[in-house]
Amino acid sequence: MSTITSIATHNVTKAYRGEILHFVADPAKVAEEASYQYFEDGLLVIKDGLVDAVGNASDLLASLPDTIDVSRYENGLIMPGFIDTHVHYPQTEMIASYGEQLLEWLENYTFPEEKQFADIEHGKRVAEFFLTQLLDAGTTTALVFGTVHKESVDAFFTIAQQKKLRMICGKVLMNQNCPDDLKDTTESGYADSKALIEKWHNTDRLQYAVTPRFAPTCSTEQLNKAGELLKEYPDVYLHTHLSENKNEIAWVSELFPDSDGYLDVYDKSSLLGRRSVFAHGVHLHDHECQRLSDTNSAVAFCPTSNLFLGSGCFNLQQAEAFDVNVGLGTDIGAGTSFSMLTTLNEGYKTQQLRGNKLSPFKSFYLATLGGAIALDLEGTIGNFVKGAEADFIVLDYNATPLMAKRIARCKNLTEKLFVLSMLGDDRHVKATHIMGEKI
Template identity: 55%
Template sequence: MAEILLVLGDVLDLVDDPAIAGDKAHRYYSPGAILIEDGIVVEAGIAAEIKQKYAPKLALEDCRVIDHSGHLITPGFIDTHIHFPQTEMIAAYGEQLLSWLEKYAFPTEVQFSDPAYAKQIAELFLNELINNGTTTALVFGTVHPQSVDAFFSVAQKYNLRMIAGKVMMDRNCPDDLSDTAETGYTESKALIEKWHNQGRLSYAVTPRFAPTSSPEQLQKCQQLLAEYPDVYLHTHLSENKAECEWIKDLFPHEKNYLSVYDNAGLVKKRAVFAHGIYLDDSEYQCLANKQAALSHCPTSNLFIGSGLFNLAKCEHHKVTVGLGTDVGGGSSFSMLQTFNEAYKVQQLQDYKMSAFKGLYLATLGGAKALDLTAKIGNFLPGREADFVVFHNAPTPFLAFRLAKCTDLHERLFCSMMLGDDRMIKQTYILGKPAKNAAFYASTLYSSNNAQEELA
């Protein structure tokens, strides 16, 4: 028998980009309701109308009502760029990208040759995402296949929609983090065969970035994309000025950074390029023409000192954009805090970014970047019921501030500017509550001493 849920609350989602559709881009139902059947949205709307329209379903004994009346409900957040192996090194001090990789990222990632360690971090990482309201993410593993096995095994246990891949890196990196063009191909192929389209899991071919992949390895990436047309391509692009200069030295015959990937056949639909700060007009246009996407990672771009992402240019060229936390270069798992920094980055460029645009980038925009709008991103019929419930009073001060809000935009803007994981009252995965602070606390530390320190 079908499991039927009626979720009550103030329901908000996006059906288009506010930069294109204006106020028609969002839908708001207050008091609202979402009818869910077997984890799939049947319809969202005004509560009284949903109750009347679906009265026979709601009269069934197995129908459950989840009452979040007065609380804001949005689709689950979609993080379009994040590194799960860098969880333990978040907030690493004092370096910019290339030295940061050498000093912090690479030494941390070496540990993921140990499957038990990889699984422990995957548990912590995924629970941190859930606690912050993130229900889908595009995720870097390490060069070790066991890192991806560990990640997917935990994600599958929680029934999360996740996309991940083994890093491919055959030059300009430590020997114990290096593969070859051939082993990167064969290991990635085996992982695709094992995990891609298993339940809610998908695979991303994942060259770290052009400086650490030889032309031969980039061609092997293209071969994987040709053999498995529905997998993703996930890498970095034009994040840092020194990195961009390095590209010129490594690829002197290429027109620009993006052309390195384009000439290797990697710029396509379902290709997501993190950062994209230092692009020329031809690169924006190439991304748009080939339906590739950018992940805007503002906390990382500010923390590592990389630069300012130009959202207005993306809109002008019609480039698809999602938001990414980019942990551990990024300094927070929270998509609310990611919006906080994105707003400031755009303010510095005379672009006034609305809260509706921010929610779009964190939900439907991310779904578009991942080519998943038929499954996630809003509450249209047939979408998977991944959603978050905002807290009205996560702290005394926020309760005070939110009570002063006079309209929906102010309420959403304050929640996104001032909120963090405490703003997320509950996260639902296919209609089932997933945020569990007691379980999460038990996974944070493996030693008794650490537990005692917490107490």
């Protein structure tokens, strides 16, 4: 496609030339070729950290002042940074813990690990490593769980702010059905969350998410207080888990007998909305998908985690039928890789198991613009529209001998994207840029 975003020639600071791809619409909603812009020899122009123009290099180069150096990336693909819509930074060091399904995994591995995050210095050390891993894998924005400790969020945001990242995080709310030394109370959870919102939300590129762990660990009173926070601060996020595991769903039914299913527990506390993101949604009923759609809520599709814990295969076709906003999540540490390319690999396989095909265009849409839409950040991140923040990556076609051999046989962009999604991992991220700066 040859559409060019108009260019302002004054004060342009950076330009990058190479093969460029970004999405402008959901491939499931429009003709696939209308869902993206692809420039075989493209130019991305950045001014003051924001996208100023994108188009064919032959069209845009003449508009650039002679003083601008053009950086060239060859044998690779320039695209927006990946967006992870569900991940737990405190679980970084317990990744690949053996042999349990969800509820047992929480009890045996997760809760003991999270107790360490009362120490803010421990949190900073883990946050530094976690964010470095994300950036190495080409992920430039994430929606992140902290722990029940206020210090865990202070630690995370401190490091994210130093790195000038767009990140969303929240303190876990959890006042029942968990170890005593990981419990907060309805009032302390509300007060701590409120203080963190006042301190961090919309500071630089940071945003806050009200974060009930999941319905079983929150009383109705605590969920209602979370709903109060959303009313007091309408532009914060809601981040929690939903319908991940069949035993979990049965437990929710026992704990909340007056609710019409898992989603209704959250709905009764006014937790659904445009900035509400529910992780997993593996076992959703049609009426729940309709309610998610009606409220513009989003689901984070976490295939590596769903396979690792034996939770099941997310029904993407069902979500599409009800026009539910969907992003991708690695769900570290039940997920087994920080790499969104690896996540695309597993996502494709989950849909194969359901008898459905996941096109490579839909995969990369979910990893970029789809994630931005799920997070209500369309126009801010996720593609190269004029004025968007210039967080972008370069995927390397020659990162491994196998990739180089396989790419050489590709006949078109569809085949290249599919090979990247099947064979790619963090080794295939040649460069990561934040607000136009290579980091």
